[in-house]
Amino acid sequence: MPRALSICDRKTLSRTLAFLALGIACLSLSGIASAALPIPADNSSVLRIQGSNTIGAKLGPALIEGLFEEQGLSAIRIEAGAVENEQKVTGMTADGRSVTVEVAAHGSGTGFVGLKNGSADLAASSRPIKDSEAGELAHLGDLKSREAEQVIALDGLAIILHPGNPLGVLRSEQVAQIFAGEIKDWSELGGLPGTINLYARDGNSGTYDTFKELVLNAHGKSLSESAKRFESSEQLSDSVSRDSQGIGFIGLPYIRQAKALAIAVGESQPMLPSVTLIATEDYPLSRRLFLYNQPDMQNPWGQALVRFAHSPRGQAIVDQSGFIAQTVQAVSVAASPAMPAAYQTLAREAQRLSVNFRFQEGSSSLDNKALRDVERVLLYLKKQDKMKQKVVLMGFGDSKADPARAKLLSKLRAMAVRRELARQGVIFREVTGLGEELPVAANDADEGRIKNRRVEVWVY
Template sequence: MRHFRAALGAVLFLLVSGLPAVADDVTLRSRDGAIELSGTLLGFDGEFYRVETRYGELTVDGSGVLCEGPGCPSLVNYVAELSISGSSTIGEVLMPALVEGFALQNGLTSERMIGDETHFEYILSQPKSGARVGRFSFRVSSTDEGFADLLADEADLVMALREIRPGELALAAEAGLGELDDVNRSRVLALDAMTVIVSPTNPVSAISITDLARVLSGEFENWRSLGGPDAPISVHLRDAQSGIAQAVEDRILRRASVRLLDTVRRHATNTDLARAVTEDQLAIGISSHSEIGNSKPLALTGTCGFSLRANRLTIKTEDYPLTAPMFLYVPARRLPKLAREFLAYTRTGPAQIISRRAGFVDQAPEEIALNVQGDRFANAIRTAEGEDGLETLKRMVDTLSPLRRLSTSFRFEPGAARLDAQSRSNVQHLAHTIEAGVYDGRQMVFVGFSDGAGPASSNLDIAHQRAHAVKTAVEAAVETSSLSQVHLSTDAFGEAMPMACDDTRWGRQVNRRVEVWVR
């Protein structure tokens, strides 16, 4: 961040060079009147001015300058401004609930003001005086539009149902918004899932992700290919600009190296999509888990017999392979104090409760007893091979039986050693929980697992490395605690407990994970 000292240097250069200053809508003048800086006011957070000048964007400490010009904000009745744009799924329910919860916790009143179909704002005020302290403006449209608004400097935060794409990432960096895939630039507000749905009268109850890609690409055109009736398949998806439709493109079609068929039927909302699929016995669609209506969700299966259904626990642990994190992207820009407090609030316990009540899956860590993990251990027994496999299985049972699994899991980007976007957010959540003293006096074990491709010894080594990497990342994220009250350690069992079939890249991705177990 460049403060007024940098601005003074720029102005001194200007004066020495003899070039005329370009006055726009504000002039920041030092209190002794000796030096001034002119430009376009981009923002004011109650403490710092953000000004676009001929020397670039500068951030100036407001305590050291006087502001002159028509663009100067009021310092007496300052109102914190925050503009939020993006996914309607996040913006219509979850974010308003979080804003209202934040206002209530801080003793403020919140009033919702409707603009048009896509715009509304919340006015936050002091209850006794009625003085306004904040204005949070929303534009609810699509993830695409949210990133476009951010790049056009028309939004401070982006609500997204998918990860930022490489092109958007590069443009944001060029615009000085920082690396938006950095751990401090994106966070997960809550979790949802891409759920495959059919009509309740459709006899098909499960589908593999490989077959789903074949359906979406048009390779499978008849329900008979999926064990259903001899009838054509009608494919339904959200509109092409929606985050969930783009996540289907990124995470299913692109990974299968296929293109979406041309005859897909598009819908403006998840509600419309679910209704259309429910009423058509030959339809199949992909909707948000939170908005499947009366349709029938399909389990995800594979040739090895494993089956996974989207429910609160499988989504929270990321065991369900089509989990859809609900992202909030925060650029490298100083936001008003009230906005920063709101962002901090989204990680708190009360905010997680609000996420659950809004119909989404929260991220508060839960402890899962061993006796409700029978299917996982059954899979481990089924796949154990040879004396080494049985020995590893025995050691795993002996080690994990006294412990309880946390719902917080960690996975890595395909073909990379870097944690995926949801897991990077999980690092921060777990670190904050440790800082709050939740696990004081307890043992926390980071346990690595791998897929079954390759030699078992190599898989075990990789699982150990991943467990150590996650432990190190969490330790680095803990800022306000010495970690002396929590005993952290690592262990690994390689391919001993698969969650999905290893015959597809999606199955292998699910199996490569680090779990957290506590005692």
């Protein structure tokens, strides 16, 4: 026997019917008018986004504003909601109707809860969906599929200090010991004597989840109870910049007046959170920013926002918001004696593209971001007339007992990328592998090994 519709069900049904009715009304034989998105007759919000404060504080509203402009809306404004860290983006149509998108930024985990209980159409997350969350949302479809998982930007976690602190470099294990409360005084790190004060994001935050995964868990540590916790990225950063003995972690756009440290992991060289190193995801604390939706999402505004976020205009907004866009660019790399000879030759004669291809965990298949990066790289190669004999693919991997096997596997990864690009007519100059050379992360944990299993693209 069919169950009675709850209040939530009836609201959802009403919203869906309103979208369908207005969507049909907007269709035309020419297809031009169909570009205009439907607006519900009851003036309810056209889209509800919940989740990451990193995305929701600035980037999400900026992307919505860009979509509104694309749709021809006017009088666009971003207003604070009734609750802290909630916002509404509103605009007006040419015939005077109001359009509203709601953004609630209380942490990545809350976005997946919103998808589960139907209070959100999109989940914003500054970390990948967890297996447990994907399992709880399995009734909505495969949330790990390309249709559901949208990488909209790249970011890097910066370890920040007071601008007057002379310390410049820390190793990942030192950062873990500091935030676990095991290193308590700056003098233990060669600095001036003084108690270290810890600043951290709150437990709902994807920023905290990423820090916990990449730093704390990687070294078997837990966050000290003495850390001051913040829901707001801006408040955390400003607090560190006012505390001469403070240290915190934050997303790249929120460094503000604080000082960022260079970080080293495993055998990698210390790296500052630079645009290029985050774009290639080589920086040890780089991360992806996501939107998650049902694979068969029906909300036309949700579909449009996902499309817009991936578009060149959307990625320009990502860049303007202080995050790292996924637009492909050629970057010169300085040759170094520490590089393998073949790599030194590339550095002197060619340029590296600002993208690395990476793979699904435990698989030789390209991950969801890499599949979109194939399209971005192809667009770059066509525009720059580099489709024939101009491209070198360089594969890398994690260490193996047999170095020859590591080199073979790294070349096989490069060949997997070659297959995707060759289908679209790219003729390669060289495809090779350097095995375990030039690691960008430690090889003693899955996260590090995944980062080291990569394919770089170079162009002549």
